[in-house]
Amino acid sequence: MRTAYRTCPLCEAACGLELTIDADRVVAARGDREHVFSHGFVCPKGATFGQLTDDPDRLRRPLVKGVEVSWAEAFAAVRAGLRPIIERYGAQAVALYLGNPNAHTMSGGLYVTPLIRSLGSRNVYSASTVDQMPKHVSCGYLFGNPLTIPVPDLDRTDFLLMLGANPWESNGSLATAADFPGRLKAIQARGGRFVVVDPRRTRTAEHADEHLWIRPGTDAYLLFGIVHTLFAEDLATIPEYVSRVEPVRELAGDFPPERVADVCGIPAERIRGLARELAAAPTAAVYGRIGTCTVEFGTVTSWLIDVVNILTGNLDRPGGVMFPLAPHLSGAAKPGKGFRTGRWHSRVRGLPEVKGELPVATLADEIETPGDEQVRALITIAGNPVLSTPNSGRLDRALSGLDFMVSVDPYLNETTRHADVVLPPTDSVRKGHYDFSFLALSVRNFAAYSPPVLPPDPAVPDECDILARLMLIVLGQDGEDPAVVHDELLRQALRRVPEERHGLVTGDHPAERLLDVALRAGAYGDGFGENPDGLTLDRLKAAPHGIDLGPLRPRIPAALRTASGTVELCVPELAAEAERLRKALDRERGGLVLVGRRHLRSNNSWMHNVPALVKGRDRCTLQIHPADAERLAVADGEAVQVTSRAGGLVARAEVTDRVMPGVVSLPHGWGHDLPGTRMAVAAERPGVNSNLLTDELVIDPLSGNSVLNGIPVELKPA
Numbered sequence: 001m002r003t004a005y006r007t008c009p010l011c012e013a014a015c016g017l018e019l020t021i022d023a024d025r026v027v028a029a030r031g032d033r034e035h036v037f038s039h040g041f042v043c044p045k046g047a048t049f050g051q052l053t054d055d056p057d058r059l060r061r062p063l064v065k066g067v068e069v070s071w072a073e074a075f076a077a078v079r080a081g082l083r084p085i086i087e088r089y090g091a092q093a094v095a096l097y098l099g100n101p102n103a104h105t106m107s108g109g110l111y112v113t114p115l116i117r118s119l120g121s122r123n124v125y126s127a128s129t130v131d132q133m134p135k136h137v138s139c140g141y142l143f144g145n146p147l148t149i150p151v152p153d154l155d156r157t158d159f160l161l162m163l164g165a166n167p168w169e170s171n172g173s174l175a176t177a178a179d180f181p182g183r184l185k186a187i188q189a190r191g192g193r194f195v196v197v198d199p200r201r202t203r204t205a206e207h208a209d210e211h212l213w214i215r216p217g218t219d220a221y222l223l224f225g226i227v228h229t230l231f232a233e234d235l236a237t238i239p240e241y242v243s244r245v246e247p248v249r250e251l252a253g254d255f256p257p258e259r260v261a262d263v264c265g266i267p268a269e270r271i272r273g274l275a276r277e278l279a280a281a282p283t284a285a286v287y288g289r290i291g292t293c294t295v296e297f298g299t300v301t302s303w304l305i306d307v308v309n310i311l312t313g314n315l316d317r318p319g320g321v322m323f324p325l326a327p328h329l330s331g332a333a334k335p336g337k338g339f340r341t342g343r344w345h346s347r348v349r350g351l352p353e354v355k356g357e358l359p360v361a362t363l364a365d366e367i368e369t370p371g372d373e374q375v376r377a378l379i380t381i382a383g384n385p386v387l388s389t390p391n392s393g394r395l396d397r398a399l400s401g402l403d404f405m406v407s408v409d410p411y412l413n414e415t416t417r418h419a420d421v422v423l424p425p426t427d428s429v430r431k432g433h434y435d436f437s438f439l440a441l442s443v444r445n446f447a448a449y450s451p452p453v454l455p456p457d458p459a460v461p462d463e464c465d466i467l468a469r470l471m472l473i474v475l476g477q478d479g480e481d482p483a484v485v486h487d488e489l490l491r492q493a494l495r496r497v498p499e500e501r502h503g504l505v506t507g508d509h510p511a512e513r514l515l516d517v518a519l520r521a522g523a524y525g526d527g528f529g530e531n532p533d534g535l536t537l538d539r540l541k542a543a544p545h546g547i548d549l550g551p552l553r554p555r556i557p558a559a560l561r562t563a564s565g566t567v568e569l570c571v572p573e574l575a576a577e578a579e580r581l582r583k584a585l586d587r588e589r590g591g592l593v594l595v596g597r598r599h600l601r602s603n604n605s606w607m608h609n610v611p612a613l614v615k616g617r618d619r620c621t622l623q624i625h626p627a628d629a630e631r632l633a634v635a636d637g638e639a640v641q642v643t644s645r646a647g648g649l650v651a652r653a654e655v656t657d658r659v660m661p662g663v664v665s666l667p668h669g670w671g672h673d674l675p676g677t678r679m680a681v682a683a684e685r686p687g688v689n690s691n692l693l694t695d696e697l698v699i700d701p702l703s704g705n706s707v708l709n710g711i712p713v714e715l716k717p718a
């Protein structure tokens, strides 16, 4: 028996795990009490880390048409499937879908962008457009860089206003904060407060000082009401680094609290009160997540969150919202060009490109619609769009019409069952781990690297090797060793480093060497010998519990990349959306709408095969308020037929006052009863797929993000 330490790769909280290893198995996982960031915190998912590796349904050999083959045969089949399509129809005929775990793997952080470049297709899709794309766009406009996202300074704030987030179950998102619940309780313990805005009484809402029920999709009205009050009552402070304030003042004029109160369901006096509290608090932070992004006005809502942070003087100050500085990034000031979208448009619906990708809500259109550049082949990497994207019933059908599909995924699931070839990567225990995405979103600066816990499995290539092989295939250079790709990426990473220092780079694996380069060049790095005390891969390897880099520090102006070098409070694109929002004030509202929810023991669609996480009572229920249940003659536990514009399903009703009247809630990521999958535990408790109801035709126009909350539905006993 031995002990090993490793960052948990299962959610954004980046907890340190202490693993007990017996020979070549992880027999226990618990929180690492000495970890500099998580201090021993672990959730039920992290505690099953070993069981995930041992899952008998996990693929250990590649599949071609469902049959196990050798790796050589599998890559030959990919080549035979992809090359003719690229040669005959061009790269546009091949689409890529990148799922959420790419943000949790080193191959995702280091090899996916080069693969996209090698392929040269504009048909790139990802889970970002069913998630956080509105935040990227609003931050792109405000700060000039869509990756410059401020996070709430949880550990120092006096007042936190949280909209559409449930970190008690999700453990936080776009704010990496191991033990998020503990950090929220600490706000209260030091005399501060937090307020939750949600159409459901979540576990987070139960712990809050106040819970405000809001009608789904209307947070932008609440926030504009707050902005209106800040100006009307002269509470707004305008920091000197902010420009284009006047247009916001003018737009806010149309949204007095009295006007928006009925729409969002929060009394005008409470809206004004929130504005006053935010302005008066010594420090305050407004934070929003899934419930503010996956809605029709997602980008405006995400923008207004930071408008309020800025106008209350809370941007870039301790206790407000701040920009983290990750160890692999430089943090140095650079002239900015600003941010724009629409460098190309989708072929069928003409939707603008954002951050190099197109909305996944239009992937089925691109597959189904004949014409030049029709999508005929699909590569999925760590994604399950058949359960996670809107009107997934339609996408499911579209996937069966593809000429060729290859999936890099450890499971034969609802999506990969369509793949001609499935390439399963090594499990997490045999991979190194560094959080390229989440260290840049952490509420405290820190660094951690976990080397592989077990030696490589000779029968299964590392995911970096798999992606390198795919790169060679799309480039028409198959047959070569993936080392060609690894060497080329290292050469590119080192292009600004004097040649005589290249020998300093260490690492036992291609991903480790690329990380070492990034760390040495990064904000805390050794500068390739210039700053001998600075960070290197070896230093991180010698610190298995991570290295604390201190509380967040102010980063304006260095963090800004706008053309003006200021925070640009309003751009014409957002002003136009605000106008659309104003027109929508008079819309008919009152029908039943559907929202989602997450449960502590779930992880989107893919961890329902771990017995410890699915035992107990059925969680895939349709929550409905007692008043609605009575009106519609629906009894607790009874089957109900739910229909929307996109489709229908039958779910079991759970009558509860945890949802507000007019709102029903169904979790996503279920529906494991499709034929051709190989996830035995999940199939025993399949649940239903809530994305059969979400509508691919309704999107947030600026970001292309899907609308997954506030879906109009009709309901009757089944």
Ligand SMILES: Nc1nc2c(c(=O)[nH]1)N[C@H]1C(S)=C(S)[C@@H](COP(=O)(O)OP(=O)(O)OC[C@H]3O[C@@H](n4cnc5c(=O)[nH]c(N)nc54)[C@H](O)[C@@H]3O)O[C@H]1N2
Pocket (backbone or CB within 6 Å): 098, 099, 100, 101, 105, 127, 130, 131, 132, 290, 294, 381, 382, 383, 384, 385, 387, 388, 389, 408, 409, 410, 411, 413, 425, 428, 463, 596, 597, 603, 604, 605, 606, 668, 669, 690, 691, 694, 708
């Ligand atoms: N209605 C509704 N829909 C939603 C949401 C919602 O709130 N409501 N949330 C949305 C959000 S926020 C997200 S992020 C998306 C997620 O959408 P997706 O990313 O499409 O789906 P996941 O369920 O995360 O599936 C992850 C896949 O990666 C595989 N996998 C796991 N680990 C690895 C690995 O190390 N390597 C590789 N190659 N594969 C791996 C799993 O087997 C699984 O197939 O769902 C979205 N869909």
Ligand SMILES: Nc1nc2c(c(=O)[nH]1)N[C@H]1C(S)=C(S)[C@@H](COP(=O)(O)OP(=O)(O)OC[C@H]3O[C@@H](n4cnc5c(=O)[nH]c(N)nc54)[C@H](O)[C@@H]3O)O[C@H]1N2
Pocket (backbone or CB within 6 Å): 011, 012, 100, 131, 163, 164, 165, 166, 167, 169, 170, 171, 172, 173, 197, 198, 199, 200, 202, 214, 215, 216, 217, 218, 219, 289, 290, 291, 292, 295, 595, 596, 597, 598, 599, 600, 601, 602, 603, 604, 605, 709, 710
């Ligand atoms: N246990 C668990 N943890 C996870 C995941 C998981 O599936 N399970 N998924 C991970 C992923 S990929 C992500 S992106 C994060 C998401 O992290 P969170 O956003 O914190 O998670 P959700 O539980 O989706 O919280 C969204 C909340 O928004 C509310 N809501 C819905 N519509 C509206 C609205 O219009 N306005 C407001 N104000 N609220 C609304 C919902 O009721 C819900 O409580 O969680 C991550 N962590």
Ligand code: SF4
Pocket (backbone or CB within 6 Å): 008, 009, 010, 011, 012, 013, 014, 015, 041, 042, 043, 044, 045, 046, 047, 171, 178, 179
């Ligand atoms: S909170 Fe997230 S990172 Fe921490 S143990 Fe749970 S799944 Fe892992």
Ligand SMILES: [Mo]
Pocket (backbone or CB within 6 Å): 100, 131
């Ligand atoms: Mo997500």
